[in-house]
Amino acid sequence: MKCPFCKSDDTRVVDSREGKDGFSVRRRRECNDCQERFTTYERIHHAEVMVVKKDGRREEFDRNKIIAGIRKACEKRPVSTEVIEDFVSSLEKEFLERGEREISSEDIGKKLIEKLYEIDQVAYVRFASVYRSFKDVNEFLDEVTGLLKEKK
Template identity: 40%
Template sequence: MKCPYCGHAEQKVFDSRPARDGGAIRRRRECESCGRRFTTFEEPERPRLYVIKSGGGRQLFDRDKLLNSLLLACGKRPVSAERLEEAVANIERDLFDQSDLEVASSEIGERAMEELFEIDAVAFIRYSSVYRAFDCPSDFAEIVRRMPKPGKRKQTTPV
């Protein structure tokens, strides 16, 4: 592996620990040439998962695309990147646990909404508005009206 700063191939690992609920190993490395530090993650290679788009097209599942959509929904909200990584790991684990290696994009969207529903109500509404293509204010009012009161969200399912 090359240093992302100078491209030198030699580094030393000075910290190694489990990450992502034991599904990966996080390593802190220091480049022997420039001395800068960086983090790497090692994960077992998984089988390829294909996403079936609403128009019928197929594409490979992209974990980063899912994470970026959650980050966008949580913009300027008190949600840590670690919590969103955990949400993506939960979704990814559920998708790979299915016997089929193809999944509808709608299923990924629904799982993302379930995770956001538990994390942050505003992020849930933001994501839902894009995912469900809200086109008028009454769509927002309806989803807010159907949401459970604070403190009761964990007992219900997303709207």
């Protein structure tokens, strides 16, 4: 594994631990050249799990794509990368345990929205507005006011 800082090939594993979900391993590595540390994740490749999109097309379950989407929703919010990673892992685990080979993108979206609601409500509204692609502004506002009502 190359060092992401100086591109040296001379790196070693200093710590290794199993992820909370049991489907991944997190390793801390150190570069012997520049002494910088970085983290790598090893996980099951879910190529066999396909996501069915609204238009019927299928694509591979892409963990990184989901993480990127959530990160965007959580921009400038007090949500750590670790929380996002854990959250996607638990989601992944849930789908794996169901043993289904196909998951609808709608199903994933619903789950994401539910979980995001628990983590950060501002991020939730942002994500929901994009994901559900509201028909108009009023629809979006209904969502926001619904949230405020629940809070009272």
